[in-house]
Amino acid sequence: xxxxxxxxxSTSLLVxxxxxxxxxxxxxxxxxxxxxxxxxxxxxxxxxxxxxxxxGATDAAADISRVIAADxxxxxxxxxxxxxAYISQITSFGAQVNYADWQAINAQALITGAVEQRADGQLVxxxxxxxxxxxxxxxxxLQFVGSADSWRRMAHNVADQVYSRITGESGYFDTRVAxxxxxxxxxxxxxxxxxxxxxxxxxxxxxxxxxLVLAPRFSPSGGQxxxxxxxxxxxxxxxxxxxxxxxxxxxxxxxxxMTFSPRFSPSGQTVVFSLEESGNTDIYSLDLATGTRVRLTxxxxxxxxxxxxxxxxxxxxxxxxxxxxxxxxxxxxxGDPRRISAGTGRYGTPVWSPRGDYIAxxxxxxxxxxxxxxxxxxxxxxxxxxxxxxxxxxxxxxxxVIMFTRxxxxxxxxxxxxxxxxxxxxxxxxATPGMxxxxxxxxxxx
Amino acid sequence: xxxxxxRRVHVALLIGTLALAACSQGGxxxxxxxxxxxxxxxAGAGGIGDPTSPVYFNEVVGDRVLFAVDQSTLSPEAQNTLxxxxxxxxxxxxxxxxxxxxxxxxxxxxxxxxxxxxxxxAVREYLVSRGVPDARLRTISYGKERPLQICSDExxxxxxxxxxxxxxxxxxx
Numbered sequence: 001x002x003x004x005x006x007x008x009x010s011t012s013l014l015v016x017x018x019x020x021x022x023x024x025x026x027x028x029x030x031x032x033x034x035x036x037x038x039x040x041x042x043x044x045x046x047x048x049x050x051x052x053x054x055x056g057a058t059d060a061a062a063d064i065s066r067v068i069a070a071d072x073x074x075x076x077x078x079x080x081x082x083x084x085a086y087i088s089q090i091t092s093f094g095a096q097v098n099y100a101d102w103q104a105i106n107a108q109a110l111i112t113g114a115v116e117q118r119a120d121g122q123l124v125x126x127x128x129x130x131x132x133x134x135x136x137x138x139x140x141x142l143q144f145v146g147s148a149d150s151w152r153r154m155a156h157n158v159a160d161q162v163y164s165r166i167t168g169e170s171g172y173f174d175t176r177v178a179x180x181x182x183x184x185x186x187x188x189x190x191x192x193x194x195x196x197x198x199x200x201x202x203x204x205x206x207x208x209x210x211x212l213v214l215a216p217r218f219s220p221s222g223g224q225x226x227x228x229x230x231x232x233x234x235x236x237x238x239x240x241x242x243x244x245x246x247x248x249x250x251x252x253x254x255x256x257x258m259t260f261s262p263r264f265s266p267s268g269q270t271v272v273f274s275l276e277e278s279g280n281t282d283i284y285s286l287d288l289a290t291g292t293r294v295r296l297t298x299x300x301x302x303x304x305x306x307x308x309x310x311x312x313x314x315x316x317x318x319x320x321x322x323x324x325x326x327x328x329x330x331x332x333x334x335g336d337p338r339r340i341s342a343g344t345g346r347y348g349t350p351v352w353s354p355r356g357d358y359i360a361x362x363x364x365x366x367x368x369x370x371x372x373x374x375x376x377x378x379x380x381x382x383x384x385x386x387x388x389x390x391x392x393x394x395x396x397x398x399x400x401v402i403m404f405t406r407x408x409x410x411x412x413x414x415x416x417x418x419x420x421x422x423x424x425x426x427x428x429x430x431a432t433p434g435m436x437x438x439x440x441x442x443x444x445x446x
Numbered sequence: 447x448x449x450x451x452x453r454r455v456h457v458a459l460l461i462g463t464l465a466l467a468a469c470s471q472g473g474x475x476x477x478x479x480x481x482x483x484x485x486x487x488x489a490g491a492g493g494i495g496d497p498t499s500p501v502y503f504n505e506v507v508g509d510r511v512l513f514a515v516d517q518s519t520l521s522p523e524a525q526n527t528l529x530x531x532x533x534x535x536x537x538x539x540x541x542x543x544x545x546x547x548x549x550x551x552x553x554x555x556x557x558x559x560x561x562x563x564x565x566x567x568a569v570r571e572y573l574v575s576r577g578v579p580d581a582r583l584r585t586i587s588y589g590k591e592r593p594l595q596i597c598s599d600e601x602x603x604x605x606x607x608x609x610x611x612x613x614x615x616x617x618x619x
Contacts, residue, residue, distance in 0.1 A: 186596040212591055214555060234586045235559065256584055258563055261556045274560065276587070279518070279567020281560040302560040318557070324516075325557055348554040362554050388598070391554045407551075409598035438555070 031109060031131040031138055033077060033167050042079035043166065045072060046107035048090040049083070050127070056117035060148065064115055064125060064155040070199065071159035071173045075401075076426030081107050093126060102132040109138070111162055122147060125154045129162055139165045152201055157446065172396040173198060176442040177403065178216035178225050179417060181205065182435035186413060193227055195242065198396075198441070200431030206245055215392070215438045217263050222442040226250065226262040226271060237262040237273050251286055251293065261304045265312050265332070272296070272306040272315060283317055285332075296334035307351045307359075308332065309376075316340075316350040316359055316376075327361060329376065340378035349392055352376075354443075355399035358422065362391040362404075371404045373422055384424040388413075394441045403430060403439040498538050500613045507534050511569060513607040515552070518564040520572055528569060531611055532576030539582075545569045546610045547587045548594075550603035555589060562587030569609040 033043050047069050052061040072078040088101035093114035102110050113127035128141040142161060144154045153174055160171025181194040181203075190209035193216055196202055207213055211231040218225060225240045232249065235258045240247040250271060253259055258281075262273035265285075272285045282297045283306045297303040301321035308315055309332075316329050322339070325346040330337035341347040345365030352359055358373040363383060369390040372383040389407040396402070400422055406429075407415040415437035417430040430439070492499045494506065503509060508531070511524035520528065535541060547566030549558035566585035574580050595602030 187593050189591070212588075214559075214591070256586075258559070258587055260559050274556070276560060276563040279564045279570075279585070281563060302557060302564070304556045304560055305554075320557075325554075348557050364553070367552075389551065411596045413551075413596070413598060 031134065031166055042077055043108050044079045044081050044106055045109040045111060046081045046086060046102055047111045048086060050113035050115050051090065051093055053114050053116035057115040057123065060123055060151050061115040064151055067152055067155035068111065068159045071156060072162060075163065076421065081105055097130055099132055099135040107132050109166060113158065123151055123154065125158065127158045129165055152197060169400060170398045170444065172398050172401060172444065174445045175397060176222065178218060178440040179432065179436050180213060180438040182415060182437060186411065203433050206240060215261065216440045218440050218442045219264050220266055220268045220443060222445060226264065228260040234258055235260050263307050265308050266310055267312055274304040296330065305349045309352050310354055310356045316352050318348045318350060327359065342378050343381055351393050351395060353395050353399040354397055357399065360393035360395060360402050362393065371402060371420065382424065384420050384422065385427060392438055394439050396441050397443045403441055405437040405439065503534050503613055507531055510608045510610040512604060513565055518561065518568045520568055525572065528572045529576055532573050532578050535573065535578045535582065541613045541615060542582045544612045544614065545583060545585045546612060547585065548592060548606055548608050549590045550606040551590045551593065551598065552603065553590065559587050559589035562589045565609045569611065
């Protein structure tokens with residue numbers, strides 16, 4: 001539906017290999033922003049509204065420009081220079097850029113673009129990114145083609161390109177978030193499985209509120225969602241196809257045993273989950289092709305919240321075998337676990353970063369909840385948030401941002417989805433239509 | 447405090463009424479729970495004065511036990527309540543029970559599901575140890591999803607850390 005190809009212009013669109021001695025961010029080479037360095041000052045960018053190549057593209061050009069700017073601003077890494085400060089105007093997509101005019105307003109990056117509506121109704125979106133102080137394009141110009149109603153995805157694609165070229169990390173804007181939409185009073189909550197774009201747009205409800213539903217998880221392709229539902233009368237893991245909204249129990253579990261806390265393996269061929277029997281909860285894996293279920297832990301304690309390493313070789317999970325909730329890692333086929341959480345308090349809901357470098361978790365200590373990250377050996381623990389109730393981290397596909405649930409206390413306490421980056425900066429509430437919890441971040445869609 | 451005094455009163459009352467129930471087995475209504483509330487003040491069949499009624503079970507025997515933070519062990523008070531529940535269930539074999547385990551909101555969602563299951567199982571095991579056929583009992587965990595009290599203080603939390611024995615009419619499958 002959405003296609004992308006490079007478009008070649010007569011002028012070279014290659015990255016300048018050397019740059020002029022420039023300003024702040026661009027001193028030692030091409031425009032580059034190191035996310036891990038703990039950026040203090042957001043990088044200023046100019047984004048003149050994309051040019052509408054024909055009348056049919058007027059609205060789309062304005063909307064796409066707005067969404068690209070919002071994506072970039074929302075990272076906390078970029079600052080938009082207001083258009084009324086611009087000296088130059090971009091009147092045609094192919095025109096020469098007057099770098100001096102953009103340098104004068106201290107724009108480090110300049111994003112230009114054009115939108116055309118074809119006779120068949122398809123939108124064509126082109127963009128270019130310039131390193132203003134190096135006076136050179138940053139990467140090649142790109143063109144995206146898609147249906148008119150996919151304009152948001154095309155905007156996110158442009159923003160992902162800009163983010164990626166400047167930070168060296170892959171983007172996370174062309175993604176979706178599955179979550180639980182909540183309504184009603186605290187003692188009679190109604191919950192529905194829902195899905196939306198990462199920025200809260202395009203909300204779609206996937207279940208009605210007749211059955212309690214909890215904690216969705218995406219498949220590696222993003223096409224399926226695992227979640228827990230009380231639909232059958234007791235908690236059970238279900239598998240839903242996002243496109244068709246068809247659902248089925250993951251496995252016919254006899255005897256009313258509760259299954260919950262599912263997660264796919266990176267290959268998508270295995271699901272790990274918790275199964276409760278006579279009050280004891282352990283972790284099992286299910287091979288989706290063969291239907292073979294294997295018990296991975298065998299203790300009288302609670303073992304839950306399993307999450308695979310990106311290579312699929314290991315599973316991080318929580319257990320209260322030591323007396324309180326702590327985080328452990330075991331081989332993917334079971335075997336001796338090693339405890340990695342070492343601090344005071346309780347540690348739960350570990351989730352392995354898609355990059356493999358960190359494990360995100362929920363920490364509970366002295367009546368407060370925190371979202372944190374630690375290395376896979378338990379070192380470098382860093383708490384990113386603190387509140388009455390923060391829980392359930394989920395990673396952006398680039399492993400740089402985390403979403404989670406934050407719930408306020410009291411009779412009218414309500415959950416909302418928040419995001420924070422792994423340095424603990426840029427804490428933001430994610431727009432949702434009403435109360436929301438249990439976010440699950442999809443992989444990049446393209 | 448008042449709550450526990452009430453409990454003791456209920457248990458004392460129960461001993462008398464159970465003896466009564468034993469003599470008059472079958473003489474009372476079939477325990478249609480919803481209808482029973484209207485007769486709560488009187489001694490009509492299905493009302494609170496009817497020892498074979500679910501209302502009686504809920505209000506006089508006590509349909510729930512409470513737990514300490516992060517615990518699933520049964521306090522002496524809980525054991526008393528459950529002993530009475532077991533007697534009632536043995537005296538009223540036409541009922542089955544679904545034991546709901548719950549947690550307060552001070553915990554992660556998944557852990558609380560597992561904790562609620564532990565609590566429900568502790569109740570089930572106790573009832574079975576008192577002679578209730580296992581086949582008449584089922585368990586379910588609601589974790590922290592169904593709080594009874596909604597304040598964010600221990601006064602509410604202590605009521606939410608519970609296991610509730612919910613009766614339903616009909617023979618066990």
